[in-house]
Structure formats: C-alpha cells, structure tokens
Amino acid sequence: MKSIRMIEAGKPLELQEIPVPNIGEKDILVRVLAAGICHSDAHYRAGRSAMGMLPITLGHEVAGVVERVGTHVKNVKIGKRVCLHYNITCGDCYYCSTGNEQFCNTVKMLGHHVDGGYAEYIAVPARNAIPLPDEIPFEAGATLMCASATALHALRKGRVKAGETVAVFGVGGLGLSAIQLAKASGAVEVFAVDIKQDKLELASEYHAIPIDASRVDAVEEIRKLTQGKGVDVALEMIGMRKTMEQAIDSVGNLGRAVMVGLNQQPIQINTYMQVLGKEAEIIGSNDHLLQELPLLVDLARRKILDTSHVVSQVIPLNADKINQRLDDLENFTSDVRVVIVP
Ligand SMILES: [Zn+2]
Numbered sequence: 001m002k003s004i005r006m007i008e009a010g011k012p013l014e015l016q017e018i019p020v021p022n023i024g025e026k027d028i029l030v031r032v033l034a035a036g037i038c039h040s041d042a043h044y045r046a047g048r049s050a051m052g053m054l055p056i057t058l059g060h061e062v063a064g065v066v067e068r069v070g071t072h073v074k075n076v077k078i079g080k081r082v083c084l085h086y087n088i089t090c091g092d093c094y095y096c097s098t099g100n101e102q103f104c105n106t107v108k109m110l111g112h113h114v115d116g117g118y119a120e121y122i123a124v125p126a127r128n129a130i131p132l133p134d135e136i137p138f139e140a141g142a143t144l145m146c147a148s149a150t151a152l153h154a155l156r157k158g159r160v161k162a163g164e165t166v167a168v169f170g171v172g173g174l175g176l177s178a179i180q181l182a183k184a185s186g187a188v189e190v191f192a193v194d195i196k197q198d199k200l201e202l203a204s205e206y207h208a209i210p211i212d213a214s215r216v217d218a219v220e221e222i223r224k225l226t227q228g229k230g231v232d233v234a235l236e237m238i239g240m241r242k243t244m245e246q247a248i249d250s251v252g253n254l255g256r257a258v259m260v261g262l263n264q265q266p267i268q269i270n271t272y273m274q275v276l277g278k279e280a281e282i283i284g285s286n287d288h289l290l291q292e293l294p295l296l297v298d299l300a301r302r303k304i305l306d307t308s309h310v311v312s313q314v315i316p317l318n319a320d321k322i323n324q325r326l327d328d329l330e331n332f333t334s335d336v337r338v339v340i341v342p
C-alpha cells in the first residue's frame, strides 16, 4: 500500500510502498478515507518530539471504513464507518483501569509512536474505533479526534455548569470547538479572546462575545463585561505565558482556569490574590479520553458542534502536497485545515 512516511527527523516525508499491516485477534484494519494534517505533525517532522520508531507513517486524525476484523472483535463490523481514538492503551494498568487512560504506562499514539493514517490502510485495536454516523463526513470525523476532543476534555476538566460564564483564550481549532461546547454545556456567556480580526468574527458567528486583545486589556474587559466578577471558567488554548497569566487573572471567586496550550516557561502567580483568596483553581488538561469521543461524535451529529467550517482543503495522499502543507504549518503562513483523502 501507499504510505507517506517520516524517514528521518528534519527531512521531508517520503512516499513508500509498504505491506498492508497484519492485524491481531483484537485489532481491525481500516481503509483510510480521511487523515487530518495537524500542527503536531509539523513538530514531529521537524524532530522536536521523540518518535516511537523510524521510519513511521504520520497521521493521528483518522477516519475510514472497517476492512477486516480480528477473530475476537465484537464491537465493530466490516464495512462500518469509524473514526479512531489516537491513543493506544493497555486497558489493564492502574491508569487505564481507573478511567484515566491518557496516563497509561505504555500509551502509544498513532502517527507518533506507531504507524498512523497518512496511508491507504491502518491497523488499530478494535476498541479505538468510534462509530461515525452517516451525517458526519469522513473529513470532519477525522478532525474531531484531535482539537475538538481536546476542547471537550478541557471543558469537562473545568466543570462548566449551566448558567456559568466562560472565557476562551485563542480562537483556533481548539478555541472554536470550545466556544460551541461551552454553550452546549450551558454557559450563558462565552468570551472569545484573540488578536486576529477574522478569528474574532468567526467566534461571533458562534455567538461568543469577541474581545480584541490587540486593542484592549483582555482581563480588564472581561471584568467590565461581568460586572467586576470575572468568569467562572477560563480556557487557555494558546500556550503563551501572557495569556496563561491572563486566563488565571480573569476568573472570579471559585473560578477554574484550565491550561490547555503547551508551554514550558514558568509563569508568575500571586497565590493569595489569584488562587487562595478566591478559592480559584488552576487545572491542567492533557489530551482526552476514549470515553469522551462517542459523546463528541454525537454532539457533531446533532450539529450542536458545527463541523461544516472546519476542513478548508482536501488533498490526495501525495508526499509533495503533504510536505507543502507541513511547511505552511511550520511557518504559520496559513490557517486552513487540510485533510488527506487517499
Ligand atoms: Zn492533531
């Protein structure tokens, strides 16, 4: 089969003909019909993250049709539409058995530690398959498995309740999903903070209140718009020191600031003013859980989560085109979401 693979860190991906993967008795073989190109893939290609093996087929946002099933597989049948949870876990360790499988001792991510979806076929454990309803196109199903899933997990970590207010820092793919999912969770007001006009306009289309941080102080503006109270939940989706501090600063009494964006730099907090005095919480949110994905897919099927604007371009399984797209992500030259359709 055709697959687009990372042979060496820092080099363009290459087309390789490799055998269609074999499956074990609890695995399925999926014919890939959509594979999202994610910003993480640019990091992987550049060598900024240790890969589980080389060469490796990238691609962790995958949807397709079940082509073959192992002898012990009961949850999916041949011919069914599925999208794939990208973390392969053991199911038995302490974290797996307590429902926190993102910390599995042997977690392996598709397209990072094992072969992913930039290929005609992919083999995964059957329990990683989430049924994909006919109403959701494969392209949208693939992208649901990454940014939207992470946004849903972050909202659950923030325990957003009906009647609460939410601020979302950063209106990218994560942020746009978070805005809609916050509304679906009952948030009465969602503030969207960004510095790009087009993103703020998009946020407004999803009924968020835009805050242009290039013109105003985001925290002051949030305080003004909440009559001095601050928001109940703030989600930081960018991973910048400034916005992390702002997110913490923008929550009110009993508020929860959820950190989603990646950043290794230390940030400064005044524990009395910002945490203890307000009984506020700073919460880390890492990835998402298999158990959250059926709910996410159902929200998309019911159009509570709109996926119609997510995918802006479709390309074939072609190494040059994929490398070009990864170059764009590397240079931040465009914001379009591209999905490979083999
Ligand atoms: Zn991704």
Ligand SMILES: [Zn+2]
Pocket (backbone or CB within 6 Å): 089, 090, 091, 092, 093, 094, 095, 096, 097, 101, 103, 104, 105, 106
């Ligand atoms: Zn485990």
